[in-house]
Amino acid sequence: MKTAPIFSNNMVLQREKPIRIFGVCKKNHQHSITAKIPELGVSAEAIISGEKWMAVLPPLKACKSCTVEISSGEEKIIYSNVAVGEVWLAGGQSNMEFELQNDKNGKEALQECEKENVRFYAVPRCEMADENLKKAEEQSSWQTASHNNSAKWSAVGYYFAKKLSRKLGVTVGIIGCNWGGTSASAWMKREYLAQDSRISNYIEDYDKAISGKADEQMIAEYDEYVNYHSKWEKKVQQCYAENPAVKWDEILKICGENRYPGPMGIKNPMRPCGLYETMISRTTPYTLAGFLYYQGESDDHLPETYDTLLKALIENWRSDWLDDELPFLLVQLPMHKYESDPDFKNWPIIREAQMKVFKTVKNTGIAVCLDCGEFNNIHPTDKKEVGNRLYLQALSEVYNLADRTETLPPIFRNAVLENDRIRLFFDNCSGFSSVSDKITGFEIAGSDGKFIPADAEIDGNTILLCADFTAPLTAVRYQWTNYAEVGLFGKNGLPVPTFRSSIYLF
Secondary structure, eight states: OEETTOOOTEEEEEEESSSSEEEEOOOOOSSSEEEGGGGTTEEOOOOOTTTTTEEEEEEOOEEEEEEEEEEEEEEEEEEEEEEEEEEEEEEEEEHOBGGGGSSSTTTHHHHHHSSOOOOEOOOOOOSSSSSSHHHHHHHHHOOOOHHHHHSSSSSSHHHHHHHHHHHHHOEEEEEEOOOOOOOGGGGGGGHHTTOOOTTHHHHHHHHHHHTTTTTHHHHHHHHHHHHHHHHHHEEEHHOOOOOOOOOHHHHHHHOOOOOOOOOOOOOTTTTTTTIIIIIHHHHHTTSSEEEEEEEEEGTTTGGGHHHHHHHHHHHHHHHHHOTTTTTTTEEEEEOOHHHHHHHOOOOOHHHHHHHHHHHHSSSEEEEEGGOOOOBBSSSSSOHHHHHHHHHHHHHHHTTTOOOOOHHHHHHHHHHETTTEEEEEESOOOOEEEESSSSSSOOOEETTOOOOOOEEEEEETTTEEOOOSSSOOOOEHHHHEESOOOOOOETTTTTOOOOOOEOOEEO
């Protein structure tokens, strides 16, 4: 009899919900399996199905420290210093993975973190469900906050948990389940990609790439790539050390081809459904308060279908966690562009998709972080504000402890034509603030579809636009760019998000 790897000393169990304790056993297990918390006087007998078992303890109030005992015949597993509080899974790619020790405020945070009532479990990262994964899971465990422990925690997850713990007065546990550079398709079951023709290309392209290849060939190809890429990255680091201002084209001439993300196959962690298999499925259905999700950068090559992809992922995760209303709080992508890149205008489409999901999918939240990006750096170093904005979303969308006027910026509703000007209306608006007298980022277009800059003026809870324009006006958009300076905010200090819309006659 074993529990799933996510159960260990120092773990956090979700308060006020049925608590699922689960694991594996030998087929035809001869004894009943019981889970109990002696200090709280609760116990439950497990249901055994083949080689899997699950016991469900009743909902409990918050508790700082208790013991969980699992017994079967003469076998007994005991976990100590277990807390009952709030548990959130922090998913996504590198900006969620970004470690606290590398954060702009990380040094200060690590000096003070031991007094915070926050704990963390890092889901082991392995490319395949093999012996390496088994060993990594055996060595994994929940950690309490300390200078050494917390250094490699998700910075976004830590800052979110710190504020939430202080607000609620309970232990907050974060399950870090993320991997840099990943598409949302890597975190989903195959059936959720296959069921919709708008996103089935993710698996169709993968199937085509591996057609006719044996497992051994795919593994050998990926191992060869890893060896090449490791040497290539060392050359790149040396180039930057010798000349920090070196251009990307010059790096490629010196170091050779950038072959990332490598050949597709059963060992490439970027493959569709791969990290669902090796990470997500290993944590379900551990009882949660909800999900935090920071991802989208690696799907910017297919921005027009990202809302479909994200909705499918939410449906998949909620199904696996046995709760079709489990809260899902996402980070809207900030401003970003590499110096050498043109403005592809694909990130505003991703931002639009994320806002669409927030507006149309029940029990979701959106942390608008337009101003949290950095030019020429896809990994902004200030994650404290991102964690704070997720925290604000939790307050209003999950815990009912704040109003949306405190936790969301003004969100565009519609645009109407008034004589020679355009008036923009917003939801959740109690006024605006601007960092300068000149408000930038607004554009209008006529029937030819060509956008030109528009002058903007704050008029109470609305924005008025005007421009030198003779053709009939048909469309308006704001910050429809991968990167620009952000200057327009709500009175609550949150940035007005990217949008585009048709213009209606008034």
